[in-house]
Amino acid sequence: MRKTFVSHLFCEFDRMGIKAFRDDLDLQxxxxxxxxxxxxxxxxxxxxxxxxxxxxxxxxxxxxxxxIMECNKDTIVPIFYEVDPxxxxxxxxxxxxxxxxxxxxxxxxxxxxxxxxxxxxxGEDSRNW
Amino acid sequence: MYGIGRRDDSKLIKKIVKDxxxxxxxxSWDDSKGLIGMSSHMDFLQSMISTVDKDVRMLGIWGxxxxxxxxxxxxxxxxxxxxxxxxxxxxxxxxxxxxYGVRRLQGEFxxxxxxxxxxxxWSSVSCCNIIKERFRHKMVFIxxxxxxxxxxxxxxxxxxxxxxxxxxxxxTTRDRHLLLSHGINLVYKVKCLxxxxxxxxxxxxxxxEEIILPHGFEELSVQAVNYAxxxxxxxxxxxxxxYRRSQREWESTLARLKTYPHSDIMEVLRVxxxxxxxxxxxxxxxxxxxxxxxxxxxxxxLLDLCGYAAEIGITILTEKSLxxxxxxxxxxxxxxxxxxxxxxxQQAVNNPAQRLLLWDPEDICDLLSENSVS
Numbered sequence: 086m087r088k089t090f091v092s093h094l095f096c097e098f099d100r101m102g103i104k105a106f107r108d109d110l111d112l113q114x115x116x117x118x119x120x121x122x123x124x125x126x127x128x129x130x131x132x133x134x135x136x137x138x139x140x141x142x143x144x145x146x147x148x149x150x151x152x153i154m155e156c157n158k159d160t161i162v163p164i165f166y167e168v169d170p171x172x173x174x175x176x177x178x179x180x181x182x183x184x185x186x187x188x189x190x191x192x193x194x195x196x197x198x199x200x201x202x203x204x205x206x207x208g209e210d211s212r213n214w
Numbered sequence: 215m216y217g218i219g220r221r222d223d224s225k226l227i228k229k230i231v232k233d234x235x236x237x238x239x240x241x242s243w244d245d246s247k248g249l250i251g252m253s254s255h256m257d258f259l260q261s262m263i264s265t266v267d268k269d270v271r272m273l274g275i276w277g278x279x280x281x282x283x284x285x286x287x288x289x290x291x292x293x294x295x296x297x298x299x300x301x302x303x304x305x306x307x308x309x310x311x312x313x314y315g316v317r318r319l320q321g322e323f324x325x326x327x328x329x330x331x332x333x334x335x336w337s338s339v340s341c342c343n344i345i346k347e348r349f350r351h352k353m354v355f356i357x358x359x360x361x362x363x364x365x366x367x368x369x370x371x372x373x374x375x376x377x378x379x380x381x382x383x384x385x386t387t388r389d390r391h392l393l394l395s396h397g398i399n400l401v402y403k404v405k406c407l408x409x410x411x412x413x414x415x416x417x418x419x420x421x422x423e424e425i426i427l428p429h430g431f432e433e434l435s436v437q438a439v440n441y442a443x444x445x446x447x448x449x450x451x452x453x454x455x456x457y458r459r460s461q462r463e464w465e466s467t468l469a470r471l472k473t474y475p476h477s478d479i480m481e482v483l484r485v486x487x488x489x490x491x492x493x494x495x496x497x498x499x500x501x502x503x504x505x506x507x508x509x510x511x512x513x514x515x516l517l518d519l520c521g522y523a524a525e526i527g528i529t530i531l532t533e534k535s536l537x538x539x540x541x542x543x544x545x546x547x548x549x550x551x552x553x554x555x556x557x558x559x560q561q562a563v564n565n566p567a568q569r570l571l572l573w574d575p576e577d578i579c580d581l582l583s584e585n586s587v588s
Contacts, residue, residue: 209230
């Protein structure tokens with residue numbers, strides 16, 4: 086579902102003549118965030134973070150989020166896709182379990198902080214549409 | 215269920231993209247892309263401008279031509295003017311004053327301060343008294359951009375006592391002495407862009423939407439930036455010129471610049487001119503000699519009459535950052551204007567009659583009196 090959503094989103098940006106960089110297509114997802122992706126994050130004027138139900142299960146996504154929070158503090162737009170923003174903020178329910186399931190506890194702390202900040206930014210909630 | 219979900223998604227998607235699109239427009243910075251290096255300027259300027267203390271403060275922004283003084287002033291204005299009761303941004307003070315005189319400058323100033331359209335309204339009254347009287351109790355924010363004579367300051371913002379507590383007045387100029395002689399001791403010096411920011415600005419023009427620097431161009435970009443000496447205009451012009459060119463074209467351009475040991479800015483700008491075709495060159499020369507600050511439609515009409523394809527020519531020159539269109543006028547940066555005029559002069563240094571265009575009144579008078587022109 087998230088994939089379809091993101092590709093439609095991407096098409097719409099394209100249609101409006103706005104160049105968007107897609108992390109899941111343009112880059113091979115590896116274990117760590119590539120320098121290429123970091124450059125893309127730094128070079129972008131906005132970062133749209135699509136948070137789906139399974140978002141927190143991916144350490145890759147969470148690491149990417151850390152980078153984004155570091156670089157584009159003022160220009161992040163969170164999209165909560167089929168997930169309750171308050172679950173993201175407080176890391177409750179299955180979303181919370183996913184975050185805790187990662188073994189690197191130091192990182193988990195950082196991720197939780199980033200998720201809390203992300204959920205505080207005004208964005209869109211797909212359930213309202 | 216799936217179908218319904220999809221339909222809702224498409225509305226959501228439209229909304230997201232629309233929001234971003236609107237934000238992109240509102241953060242676009244008239245003719246300069248992005249605001250590179252602005253945060254370091256703001257670190258210094260914000261405390262100077264801060265309205266915590268309710269004194270009236272005049273501040274100078276000083277630096278060489280094209281280094282970015284106006285951009286900084288505009289940024290400050292856009293960020294802060296909302297906090298003031300009355301505000302105005304007077305661009306090109308030098309130009310307006312030279313062309314139309316100081317009274318017109320005052321009239322223009324009052325129109326903006328009172329947000330009135332009718333420019334004639336102030337033509338028959340003593341503007342100086344109005345300026346002196348009406349803003350005493352108002353917290354104002356005034357930017358006077360590109361001031362070159364004391365007279366201009368005296369007629370608009372002579373004393374801090376003319377303005378209410380907390381007022382801030384910013385003057386941009388190339389002439390530091392002018393600031394000091396007006397008693398403006400708060401002076402921010404704008405330096406050329408440091409290497410990193412210079413590279414970023416250059417890349418914005420040389421690669422446009424590319425988020426990642428293409429392979430093989432990293433070293434070349436650094437070289438190009440060195441030639442432009444951190445001057446934003448030169449970075450923009452050189453970047454625009456190299457946009458979409460091959461690696462070999464980059465190399466030969468840079469090799470040419472290498473033959474000028476002192477990284478002469480004129481040579482950097484000249485590269486872009488030389489890359490134009492004959493039509494575009496001629497249009498550029500016309501604009502630099504006659505049409506700076508003229509209405510685009512008017513310029514287009516005149517150029518068409520001269521047999522040039524004005525529409526496309528102006529577009530190309532704009533794309534190459536050689537001219538900018540703003541408020542319906544064609545504008546050319548003074549360094550480029552100077553270059554254009556010099557190019558015309560060099561066509562025949564000792565014989566003005568053989569030049570494509572004549573712009574110097576002295577040359578024209580000489581020729582007319584010799585009666586050698588038809």
